[in-house]
Amino acid sequence: MAVTVIGVDGGALPQGAAEALESARLVIGGRRHLAAHAPAHVRTLELGALEPALGALGALTGAESAVVLASGDPGFFGVLRALRERGLRCAVLPATSSVARLMARAGRSWDDVAVVSAHGRDLRQAINVCRARPAVAVLTAPGAGPAQLGSGLDGWRRTLTVAEDLGGEHESVVTVDPAEAATRTWREPNVVLCQADPDAVPARGWSAGGEPLPPASGWALPEDEFSHRDGMITKSEVRAVALARLAPRPGTLVWDVGAGSGSVAVECARLGAATIAVERDEAQVVRLITNATGHGVDVRVVEGAAPQALRELPRPDAIFVGGGGSEVVAACAHAGAERVVVALAALDRIAGTRDALRAAGYQVEGVQLAAARLAELPDGSSRLEGTNPVVLLTGVRCG
Numbered sequence: 077m078a079v080t081v082i083g084v085d086g087g088a089l090p091q092g093a094a095e096a097l098e099s100a101r102l103v104i105g106g107r108r109h110l111a112a113h114a115p116a117h118v119r120t121l122e123l124g125a126l127e128p129a130l131g132a133l134g135a136l137t138g139a140e141s142a143v144v145l146a147s148g149d150p151g152f153f154g155v156l157r158a159l160r161e162r163g164l165r166c167a168v169l170p171a172t173s174s175v176a177r178l179m180a181r182a183g184r185s186w187d188d189v190a191v192v193s194a195h196g197r198d199l200r201q202a203i204n205v206c207r208a209r210p211a212v213a214v215l216t217a218p219g220a221g222p223a224q225l226g227s228g229l230d231g232w233r234r235t236l237t238v239a240e241d242l243g244g245e246h247e248s249v250v251t252v253d254p255a256e257a258a259t260r261t262w263r264e265p266n267v268v269l270c271q272a273d274p275d276a277v278p279a280r281g282w283s284a285g286g287e288p289l290p291p292a293s294g295w296a297l298p299e300d301e302f303s304h305r306d307g308m309i310t311k312s313e314v315r316a317v318a319l320a321r322l323a324p325r326p327g328t329l330v331w332d333v334g335a336g337s338g339s340v341a342v343e344c345a346r347l348g349a350a351t352i353a354v355e356r357d358e359a360q361v362v363r364l365i366t367n368a369t370g371h372g373v374d375v376r377v378v379e380g381a382a383p384q385a386l387r388e389l390p391r392p393d394a395i396f397v398g399g400g401g402s403e404v405v406a407a408c409a410h411a412g413a414e415r416v417v418v419a420l421a422a423l424d425r426i427a428g429t430r431d432a433l434r435a436a437g438y439q440v441e442g443v444q445l446a447a448a449r450l451a452e453l454p455d456g457s458s459r460l461e462g463t464n465p466v467v468l469l470t471g472v473r474c475g
Contacts, residue, residue: 078141079133079164081150083171084109086243090169096143101136104129105145113145126155130162147265149173153193153215174267175213178239181249182269188278189213189269190285190326194220200391201327203228207350208326208374209286210272222268226257228390229270232376237269238262272374289326289348295319297343303363303370304337310398313447314419314466315343321417321470322394324349331392333382333408334399338364338375344396345373352389356381383407402428409436409471416471421464429469438471 296316324344332341335353368375446465
């Protein structure tokens with residue numbers, strides 16, 4: 077059995093497509109693709125759920141051939157992966173991907189653009205990448221389109237370029253802010269480019285999608301990499317363990333509550349996570365913004381006191397609590413995060429914090445961290461200089 081996967085982009089079919097269609101015993105594709113390209117004499121199967129199509133392909137004999145019609149480049153977030161997973165070796169005749177067409181319409185280079193798909197996936201992951209990265213292309217789906225992206229980006233400075241029916245007779249490309257996107261009805265299919273600054277010219281890089289993760293300069297940076305007040309900053313050794321527990325990565329959202337100078341929020345953003353830093357002290361907020369700007373990351377800053385400031389924030393995947401009392405910890409424990417990490421310097425707060433996390437359904441573990449760093453003496457020799465011990469309590473949601 078021979079299977080040819082043909083990309084369709086609204087223009088002429090790729091070279092060799094007509095011959096493959098004429099000789100096929102079965103043509104599979106979406107309704108509009110079949111209507112436009114399937115020969116009248118060939119048996120067709122409309123592509124909806126994938127299982128019936130895979131079953132029909134498996135029923136063909138070794139001498140029979142089939143064609144699968146797919147939008148754009150079938151190897152780019154397309155049907156080719158599912159066919160290969162079933163052991164089907166395919167000849168592929170690709171068309172231009174919707175992302176390449178979108179970037180051409182926008183007149184923008186796209187080797188720095190992260191590409192995410194909302195097809196059959198949790199839309200929150202795509203939204204979190206849009207919150208974290210300066211330029212993201214989103215392959216949308218019904219119920220996970222421009223309106224839903226716009227709603228999820230409330231509070232972030234972003235611009236959305238929405239391309240509808242690319243290559244079709246109703247093609248339209250418009251640029252709107254997230255608030256307007258959330259209120260409009262959009263034609264399917266569509267694809268979205270989300271940008272922090274549409275006028276920015278991206279720096280020349282060497283890898284597609286931006287810098288590799290983790291960052292080349294590492295993580296748990298020294299304290300002097302941040303602006304802070306009189307040593308009031310989460311020490312690098314504590315930050316290293318906290319980052320391991322928070323597991324920040326692309327597609328996740330991390331809250332840094334009682335953020336201070338924002339070192340944890342900045343580090344999470346450097347590892348690809350979307351981040352929100354909550355801080356009530358105006359002077360610390362200025363330092364936080366300075367630190368995020370200096371490290372080239374986008375941290376959303378919420379100036380206000382927790383827990384009140386937490387009430388309208390989008391649901392996090394992980395929370396770091398660097399400041400605040402039992403009321404703040406209790407509010408964070410009930411925010412729906414998979415992980416909550418609390419840094420404590422006062423021993424009398426350990427039991428209450430542990431109990432609050434357990435009551436909210438978390439399994440809790442704790443560790444005391446006390447580092448001793450090399451310090452130079454006047455004669456050139458070294459001694460060990462201790463840092464103040466800190467207890468990290470980590471709650472991981474059961475199940």
